[in-house]
Amino acid sequence: MNNAIPMALRPAARAAHQWNTVTSAFARRYCNTPPSCFKLASSSPVISAIQSRSSARPIRSFSTTPRIAAKVDDSSLTHQDIIPPQQGLPQRKRTVQIGHLPGGRVPDGEIRSIFGGRVSGHEGNSVLRILHHRRTSGSLADYGVDNLGDKYHVNRKQAIKALDWLRNKFPIDEARAAEAWAEKEANRIAYELWLADPENDSKYKDPARVYREQQKKEAEEREQEAEQQERSQYGILRTGKSQFEIAIQEKRRQRLEEITKKAEEKEARAIEEEKMLATGEWVRTPGGTQLMKPGQDTYVDVFGREQVSRRKEMMEMYQKKANTEFKDPEDMLSKTTLAQRLYPMTAFVFVVCLLSFGFGHWYEPPADEYRLWPDLSPSTATLAGILISNAFVCIAWRWTPFWPIMTRYFMHVPGYPRAVQSVLNVFSHVQYEHLFGNMMMLALVGPVAHDLVDRGVFMGTYVSAGAVGTLVSLYWANIGKGNITAHSVGASAAIWGISALYCLLTDQESIKIPFVKDMEVGFYPKMLLAAFVVWEILMARRKGPSTMDHASHFGGLATGVGVAGYLHATGFHQRRAANLQEEAGVEAKTVDVGKLVKEEAKEVKDAVAKAVKKE
Structure with missing residues (x-):
């Protein structure tokens, strides 16, 4: 001892x-x-x-x-x-x-x-x-x-x-x-x-010792009282402590037992903390109330208690789970064959394109009583749904427990692909700047394209263009000269598909400049599309590192061109309905971007005011 x-x-x-x-x-x-x-x-x-x-x-x-x-x-x-x-x-x-x-x-x-x-x-x-x-x-x-x-x-x-x-x-x-x-x-x-x-x-000041001795003494007194009651019973009367006094003693005993237990636990924690400090891996917090590892931060909670922040540890843990187990590109490619990397996503994208074609061909707009936002026009409601979905996924990237799921399904890696990535990465943006740029482009071209082809063709083209763009990026990285370890996210391929669809289907020849009265400029959509394609080719051929997935852009453009060609071949111009600008009294040959934005803003404002009024 x-x-x-x-x-x-x-x-x-x-x-x-x-x-x-x-x-x-x-x-x-x-x-x-x-x-x-x-x-x-x-x-x-x-x-x-x-x-x-x-x-x-x-x-x-x-x-x-x-x-x-x-x-x-x-x-x-x-x-x-x-x-x-x-x-x-x-x-x-x-x-x-x-x-x-x-x-x-x-x-x-x-x-x-x-x-x-x-x-x-x-x-x-x-x-x-x-x-x-x-x-x-x-x-x-x-x-x-x-x-x-x-x-x-x-x-x-x-x-x-x-x-x-x-x-x-x-x-x-x-x-x-x-x-x-x-x-x-x-x-x-x-x-x-x-x-x-x-x-x-x-030695008599030890709480545990005092409590045990007191319990022993009280047990002896209870035994003596029980014997005395047995000896002094007269009819139904007994001498000794009442039930109320016995209950009070029991409560007091429980309270002392709880105090003693807390004192023993506190002493055990103090001994454990001393052992942890002796190892050198732990130090005391600035307030001295807890232990923490060197490099950790502390904060004061709403109750004024000092707490150790484990944000850095949690971030490192989830980042480790999100990272792949591969040491280098050779190790990544050794886990799968070329067929295992290409065939699953190819089959999945083919099914997605078939479903998108069916959705665009047979979609019928629902009645107002079945719509989620009946006060908004179909184009505004569609774009709002896409914007909210992208914003939600972008926010999910900021929550570290989601990192393993996001990197596995919402990010496309050509060296170790998963089929579902071809669609989910279209709605995924890691950086706010990337999200803002893509959604701004979608807000410019999306309303006029939606009013031109309706929701069924618009959403079918959007999803299939994004999926085909991801598939082209996969083939380019595995068969061409692409980077096998690069990851890609974003809706660029889908937006390029919508832009190509609109430029090939619209008959509008001029654009009205916003905020300038009666000023219009010439608009040649097919030439604009050709310029976009040439610019994309030049950017892809430029030497040096690039953060743009040009292969997916070309896949989205090809999808938009294919859909536009199919609609032209089936007599689309003879069957389409009047668009939003025609209903507003604007000439069909002019694109009034300012009026479109004002109409959409007015719809959203009226819908919000109506919802607040109902509440």
Whole structure:
């Protein structure tokens, strides 16, 4: 029991006197140990005394205190010693468990060579086990070779011979063991003296000790009251405490028990914190209320308590989950074959295009009572839905627990693709600037294109153009000269498809400049589309690093051109209805962007005002 009590609670003079007494007692005793053992031992006063006497005197009993031996058998051997009273302490008996010899049971022939013919193999093995236990525990310096018990028929000379046999057979550092035994005994005696000292009242201030003693006292009082009630019963009347008083005592007991439990938990936490601080991996917070790792931040919550911020740790954890397990591009490509990378997304995009064609061909606008936003025009409602979806996904990128899901399904990686990425990455934007630029372009071309072809063709072209653009990017990275590890997100391919569809289908020839009265400029949509294509080719051929996925842009453009060609071949111009500008009295050949924006803003404002009025 090393450092059994705090130094502040020990009676210094009495403990120091007891330590000197124990040390002197051990210094007067010795053990016969090989010289190699003493070279390994420390140079304490106890060991110095043992070393100085070990070569000059034979081994003998180190204590005149009578000892007794417990019942011995080969399976479980115990040893009981009567501990002498120390300065008024009561006499008590201590039992220790003794294990087997390192080499197992000693043969009977070897026992006879050690002890002679009078000692049986069972008795000899028991004596060897007791002596070896004293050597390993360090108690040989206190117990010696005597006090083995009369039942073993072993005299002192035989015990010394058995000890020499053990030292030759199983050499150990007896000096070091004796030193540890001395320290342990000194601490035990000092602790018992501290408990027995009537002048020391510090031990009575321990909340746990006070609570246990109080509970024991109250239990005895309850037993006495119960006996008294049994003796003093007259009819239905009883003497003693009432049920109300008993209930109050029970509540008080529960409260004290809870206080004691909290005190013990607080003490256990303090000990655990000291161990964590000793490792060097933890430091205290500026307020000293908690522990944190170096580099962590702290904040004060709404209740004024100091808290450790784990934002950085959580971000690192989710970022690690979001990262792939590949070390390099070669490792990534080794996990899949070229067919495994191309065929699943190809089949998925083909199905998406078929579904988009069916949606555009058979879609019928719902009645106003079934619409989610009946006060908005179909074009405004469609664009609002696309904008809200993109904004929601962009915000999801800011929440770190979503990172593993977002990188797995909302980001296209040509080296390790997933089929669903071809559609979901069209609605995904990591940066706000990217989202704002794409949605601004969609807000300019989207309303006129939607009014031109209606919602079915518009949404079918938007989704299929984005999916085909992702597929073209996949083929270019795996078969062409694209970057196999680059990731791509955004609605650029879908917007290019809508722009190509509008430029090839519209008959408008002029654009009215917003905020300028009666000013128009020529508008040649097919030439504008050709200019866009040439500009995209020049940007793709430019040397140097680029953050634009030109392959997906060309895929979106090709999809828009294909849809426009199909509509021209099926007589689209003869079947389309009047658009929003015609209903507003604007010439069909003029694109009035300002009027379109004003009409959409007015619709949204009226819808919001109507919703607020209903509430």
